[in-house]
Amino acid sequence: MPNPTAAMLVIGDEILSGRTRDANMHHLAGQLALRGITLSEVRIVSDDHEAIVAALNALRAAWDHVFTSGGIGPTHDDITADAIGAAFGVLVDIRDDARALLAAHYERTGGELNAARLRMARIPEGATLIENPVSTAPGFTIGNVHVMAGVPAVFQAMVASVLPTLTGGAPLVSTSTRIDRGEGDIAGPLAALAAEYPDVAIGSYPFQKDGKFGANIVIRGQDGAQVAAATDRLSELL
């Protein structure tokens, strides 16, 4: 059976402007691979309502799961919850259980649960909350969409909260073999290997170091025995 699929939607003016280098995508990709869920597409859009709604609707129709990051804080540029509500056609309002979480948190820490912070209790109708052990304000799951914070420590904690609730598949197994020859010299044998082992994916990732060309040959698949056999055959061929 093929593994479940996933997409990620990064809501990220700060990534697109070049100010920040995204870290959440790389983290999620690694966690999904371990869980046997295939990350199939990533989109990064700006903090724009229409752009978020359009991308979300395309991704949730195409893949089994969608993970979003960013835009669920208390400030004016945090527009993700409303965009998700619009995409699903449901109301977004302050919810009692989310408000209670925040009230307890700010009572404990001495902060004020003001109008801005209450925005973080605005949850689309029909969603379930995602626990945030780092800073309390919850994410949420609605349909097949998991809405999470952009701050890496919080994003990672939410991923850890969500992933155990999802049905995974066979973890992706991979081997990496470094070949110190130019890709052009090994392309023929590699193509033959790919034809011989159609159930594994064989990727060639060239590098250049100290003026010399080489490539890392990565063999990936769900079936560890096939991956191992193809890797052995690679060593014979090259």
Place this chain on the structure above:
Amino acid sequence: MPNPTAAMLVIGDEILSGRTRDANMHHLAGQLALRGITLSEVRIVSDDHEAIVAALNALRAAWDHVFTSGGIGPTHDDITADAIGAAFGVLVDIRDDARALLAAHYERTGGELNAARLRMARIPEGATLIENPVSTAPGFTIGNVHVMAGVPAVFQAMVASVLPTLTGGAPLVSTSTRIDRGEGDIAGPLAALAAEYPDVAIGSYPFQKDGKFGANIVIRGQDGAQVAAATDRLSELL
């Protein structure tokens, strides 16, 4: 006049599998900001013909420029040129000028211009070549799409070849102000500031360090005087 817009399409099984952390997107985002071209969307798709064609056609219709990275080498998994040809409905074949570049390169370096390497001279009909001062095999521009290599050193060299040929706009000017208070405490004044300065974008990027919460307030715009005025006003307010 609004600045020209751009999108990036990363062809990247190695990114989606979590093996590699993308570096090209961050580089391109920074270079486009300097050039006054607004990076509006990024998509990462797997090394799959249909996925590349669909994403490319969506992006080239939506934005002024599209930059792709990856999949133009000599191995069996390098399928970008054919996907671009299919998206534009044009033939892809070995082109004399590209072949001559490669022939001269391999004569100089003592490599063999074999069938695999000749694949790198396969260029969609109607394209113009993008110079590759690092490893010779060219990228190409067709319509509003700029097709570049995935190896970061080569990608960066190709970006440097292409960007001077494009019409830019006013470079994006930005300031970043660190506020050592939680976002919930500053959200009200920030929203007022955003309303007062509608021509700049005001982003709040929270962080958590040593158990304390804070936020970097980034003010961006094409008009340096507006950005400066809004930044001064931010200091007054907070």
